[in-house]
Structure formats: structure tokens, C-alpha cells
């Protein structure tokens with residue numbers, strides 16, 4: 482199978498390196514300079530320093546070269562979008578137009594975790610709008626799960642989930658990545674997988690804040706567990722299945738991101754808890770922290786549907802409304818008692 486990974490941040494780079502072990506794979510960077518530097522050094526020094534890239538991996542910044550690579554074989558190619566939420570609509574539009582022009586079947590999975598910062602739309606809603614009629618050629622889904630890019634790039638074991646209404650997409654994403662240290666599971670609950678990916682980032686910020694304040698491991702366990710209840714509540718209200726949230730893309734990714742110090746979202750929380758301002762933290766890194774971008778949209782969407790998200794509320798209050806982390810914790814602790822399983 483021919484594979485093209487669009488977006489050469491840390492996750493796109495790690496997935497492209499993994500796929501290139503068994504498939505002809507091309508990694509598309511946004512800038513020619515980045516592509517040239519990666520191709521010469523055989524390393525993504527900006528986003529994945531210290532991890533050599535496989536010789537078999539092609540690297541380019543040319544969209545035409547990427548398309549020629551993808552459609553250069555007989556089989557339908559797989560496009561893996563490694564771009565963040567902010568780039569998803571553009572990436573879908575550009576690819577849908579190109580595949581329409583070529584008029585051959587292809588599959589695509591996006592890997593971003595979040596909701597649109599303005600509208601609160603989930604990734605599959607953004608993709609559906611951009612794909613329009615080209616659905617005839619391009620079938621789509623989401624690839625998610627507990628997966629720090631660096632560990633994947635180092636060849637350490639990982640389990641992922643691909644979710645799509647299209648069995649071809651699930652089969653191609655599995656064929657692309659399953660094997661060696663990577664397991665890929667299939668699901669048809671796109672909404673559940675996407676809500677899990679978006680909200681675990683917000684919960685990771687909350688846990689980072691608690692750990693930065695030195696509140697201890699009991700507090701962290703409480704935040705993870707009540708965070709899972711929050712994710713499940715919103716997901717079910719949006720049409721997801723509750724059991725998806727006890728899987729890899731729910732509880733699995735929540736545990737990883739809330740406790741693992743490789744998480745950018747957790748690190749944002751840790752620094753907020755230690756007293757730094759959000760703008761300063763974000764200015765210091767080229768990496769995305771999707772939870773900080775989409776938390777207000779998640780909160781607005783939950784409000785509109787009458788879904789209670791107290792931890793998300795607290796994170797928004799600290800990040801954007803000048804509430805101190807200590808006051809936000811006090812607000813959470815002073816909420817009225819309730820049954821643990823209450824809706």
C-alpha cells in the first residue's frame with residue numbers, strides 16, 4: 482500500500498516512520514526548508530530530536546510529489562493527516578479537491594484530538610463539510626489512542642484505535658500500522674473516539690495543575706475518575722456509546738496524558754499550577770496543546786446541551802478568566818454532594 486502522511490510535526494513524523502517499515506511511505510512537510518533539513522539530517526530536529534528517520538521514508542514539501550507517490554501504485558492509497566485541529570479543514574479541502582481531480586478511490590484518517598476552537602465541531606464534522614461530494618472517492622475516519630509520538634518513534638509498544646463507518650478505512654489503517662510493536666483495533670464509534678481525544682487533553686491540564694500545586698496522588702486519581710465521568714457524559718449526549726470511554730481512546734488516553742510527563746497538555750497544567758501565565762508557557766514551545774485551544778468551545782457546547790462539566794469549567798476559569806488554581810480547586814471541592822453515578 483502507498484501511504485502519504487500530511488503534516489510533519491511529532492505525531493506525523495512518528496506515524497510515517499512506523500508505516501515506512503512495511504509500506505512505501507512519504508512524509509509531507511509544510512515548508513521546503515523543513516523537508517530539506519529532515520531529508521539531509523534524516524532526523525526531525527524540531528519536533529523529534531534525537532530519533533533517526535528510517536532510510537526508506539521519503540520526505541517532501543511538494544504536494545504534487547506527494548500525490549504522485551500516493552497514486553503511483555495499483556491499490557487505493559491511505560492518507561494520514563498529522564496536522565493539528567487548526568489545520569484540519571484546510572488539509573481535508575486540499576486533499577478532497579485533489580482526489581476529485583484524480584478520480585480514484587483513496588482512504589484518509591485524521592489524528593488530531595480536539596474540537597474546533599470557534600464552533601466546537603468535532604473533526605469528523607469538519608471533514609464532512611470539507612469533503613462534500615468527493616466522498617465518492619475519499620473515505621474517511623479517525624485514528625486515536627494513548628500514543629506519545631516519541632515512544633512510537635522509538636519503536637516501543639502501543640495500541641491504537643481506528644474508527645470509521647467505512648470498513649475499507651479501518652482495514653487500510655490497520656494494514657498500514659498493525660504489526661511489530663503496534664496493535665490497531667477497529668471501532669465504529671467515531672463520535673466517542675473523538676470526544677475522548679478532545680476531553681482527555683483538558684483533563685490532563687487539570688491533573689497537571691493539581692500536581693503543580695502539589696495536591697497529591699489522591700487528588701490526581703479523583704480528577705482522572707471524575708474526568709472520565711465528564712468525558713462520558715458529554716460523549717453520550719453527542720451520540721457516542723458509553724463503553725467507548727472505557728477503551729483505549731477514553732480511559733487509556735486519559736491515563737496516559739494525565740499522568741505522563743511527555744504530555745504537552747499535562748505540562749501546560751504543571752506550569753500553570755507552579756504559577757506561570759498561559760501565554761508565556763505557549764510562547765516557549767513550537768508544540769500544540771490542543772486542550773488549551775478547545776476548552777472554551779467544549780464548555781460552550783456542553784452549556785448549550787445542559788451537560789455539566791465542572792472540571793472543564795474549572796480549567797477554563799484558570800486559563801482564561803484569571804481565577805487562581807487554588808480558588809478553582811476550592812470551587813470544585815465545595816460543590817454539593819451527589820451520587821457518584823448521577824448523570
Ligand SMILES: NC(=O)C1=CN([C@@H]2O[C@H](COP(=O)(O)OP(=O)(O)OC[C@H]3O[C@@H](n4cnc5c(N)ncnc54)[C@H](OP(=O)(O)O)[C@@H]3O)[C@@H](O)[C@H]2O)C=CC1
Pocket residue numbers: 488489490491492493511512528563564565566567568569592593594595628629630631767768769771
Ligand atoms: N504528539 C503526540 O504524541 C500526539 C499528537 N496527537 C495529535 O496530533 C495532532 C498534531 O500534533 P503533533 O504532531 O504532536 O504536533 P507538534 O506540536 O509536534 O507540531 C505541530 C505541527 O503542526 C503544524 N501546524 C501548526 N499549525 C498548523 C496549521 N494551522 N495548519 C497546519 N499545520 C499546522 C506544524 O507545522 P509547522 O512546523 O510547519 O508550523 C507542525 O507540523 C494534534 O492534534 C495532537 O493532539 C495525537 C496523538 C499523539
Ligand SMILES: O=C(CO)COP(=O)(O)O
Pocket residue numbers: 594626627628629630682685734737738743744745746747769770771
Ligand atoms: O495525545 C497524546 C497522547 O495520546 C499526546 O498528548 P499531548 O498532546 O498532551 O502531548
